[in-house]
Amino acid sequence: WCLSTVGEPYRKFLLKADREGFEVMEGTNKMRAELEYAFSDINNPDRPAEKLSWFDWMNMDIEEHAELKKKEKIQSVLDSLPKRMRVPKKHMPEFIPMLFMGILAVLHGLIILMQHWNVKFKVWLNYSPIDIDEIEIPQEMMDVPDDLEEKAKAGAKKTFGDLVYAAAEARIIPGHLPTHAMVMAEGKYVLLPVLYLPTLGLTFEYHRRRYTYTETSGQWTKIRCKTDMPTTFFASWFGFSEPTQITASEIRYGKNEFNVKQPTFKEMYKAQLLSPFTVFQLFCVLLWMLDDYWQYS
Numbered sequence: 131w132c133l134s135t136v137g138e139p140y141r142k143f144l145l146k147a148d149r150e151g152f153e154v155m156e157g158t159n160k161m162r163a164e165l166e167y168a169f170s171d172i173n174n175p176d177r178p179a180e181k182l183s184w185f186d187w188m189n190m191d192i193e194e195h196a197e198l199k200k201k202e203k204i205q206s207v208l209d210s211l212p213k214r215m216r217v218p219k220k221h222m223p224e225f226i227p228m229l230f231m232g233i234l235a236v237l238h239g240l241i242i243l244m245q246h247w248n249v250k251f252k253v254w255l256n257y258s259p260i261d262i263d264e265i266e267i268p269q270e271m272m273d274v275p276d277d278l279e280e281k282a283k284a285g286a287k288k289t290f291g292d293l294v295y296a297a298a299e300a301r302i303i304p305g306h307l308p309t310h311a312m313v314m315a316e317g318k319y320v321l322l323p324v325l326y327l328p329t330l331g332l333t334f335e336y337h338r339r340r341y342t343y344t345e346t347s348g349q350w351t352k353i354r355c356k357t358d359m360p361t362t363f364f365a366s367w368f369g370f371s372e373p374t375q376i377t378a379s380e381i382r383y384g385k386n387e388f389n390v391k392q393p394t395f396k397e398m399y400k401a402q403l404l405s406p407f408t409v410f411q412l413f414c415v416l417l418w419m420l421d422d423y424w425q426y427s
Contacts, residue, residue, distance in 0.1 A: 132231040135224035143218055246404045249319040253312055260308045262332070262343065271301065271326045274377070291380030298325050308332075313350060329378045338391070340384070353382060 222228075245252040253259075275297055288296070303309050303326070311324050311334050322334040332343040334350075341350040370376050402408060 132223050132227035135227050136221050138224050139218040139222050140220050243404065243409060247406060249312060249321050253310075253321065257310065260306075262308065263345070263348065265307055267307065267326060267331060268304070272328050272331065274328050289380065289385070290377055291384065294328065294377075294381055295325075298327050301326065311350070327381055329381055338389075355383065 241255070245255065274294060307326075308324055310321050312319055312321050313334075313336075314320075315336060320336070322336055324332055324334045327333055330340075330342045330353075333340055335341070340353050342353060343349075344351045370379070
């Protein structure tokens with residue numbers, strides 16, 4: 131709708147100028163008028179040499195001060211013309227379609243930003259709630275893929291547990307199963323992607339710690355190592371006896387490493403730009419530029 135009205139104000143202005151009989155200030159007409167306006171008061175002895183200061187109004191009448199302020203605002207011959215004689219841009223659309231397009235663009239931007247600011251709004255807009263107690267995870271999602279053993283035996287650089295995690299992340303989740311979990315953490319809701327892992331079932335990671343869903347309690351439980359075993363247990367224990375036990379432990383606990391993930395510059399810059407205060411500042415700068423106050427922006 132807006133694009134279909136491009137150039138319509140300019141066409142109507144030309145018809146109006148032809149009907150009322152005044153010159154259109156563009157091309158040679160505009161150049162000649164600007165030269166005449168620039169040299170119109172060159173010989174005027176009363177022409178002000180300096181701009182009005184804040185306290186000049188104390189030494190003159192109100193009408194005289196208002197007239198001088200009005201002259202200061204007129205920077206070119208186009209500013210001195212009445213509004214009905216000012217030439218619109220050749221490719222400018224109509225006002226009403228452009229206004230609606232601006233409103234729609236602002237609303238669209240707010241909807242995108244609200245998804246970053248409010249987790250509940252993002253979930254309401256993009257996801258459908260699923261009762262976690264009623265889902266049934268297919269058995270093939272809980273089985274370790276057969277090709278992973280061949281990759282591990284082929285001398286892959288990753289461990290078998292890493293290969294299981296990579297396969298779970300690449301798996302396409304059926305539509306009837308949840309893809310994310312909205313949980314309350316540190317007084318606010320967070321949206322986290324879930325991962326279906328063998329021996330663990332439904333899990334997610336938060337602050338480098340993995341949580342698994344316990345059906346009996348209906349809660350997410352942090353995976354912890356057992357620390358309540360007596361010392362006599364270690365004296366009689368000789369380690370894992372089956373390779374499957376090693377695989378299950380590696381999937382459950384991961385490597386015996388603590389890697390602090392450093393955020394990239396792009397992630398930090400994106401978080402700073404999408405903060406509400408920064409968006410408000412950018413919106414104010416845009417308004418100033420639209421109102422010809424580009425120097426303040």
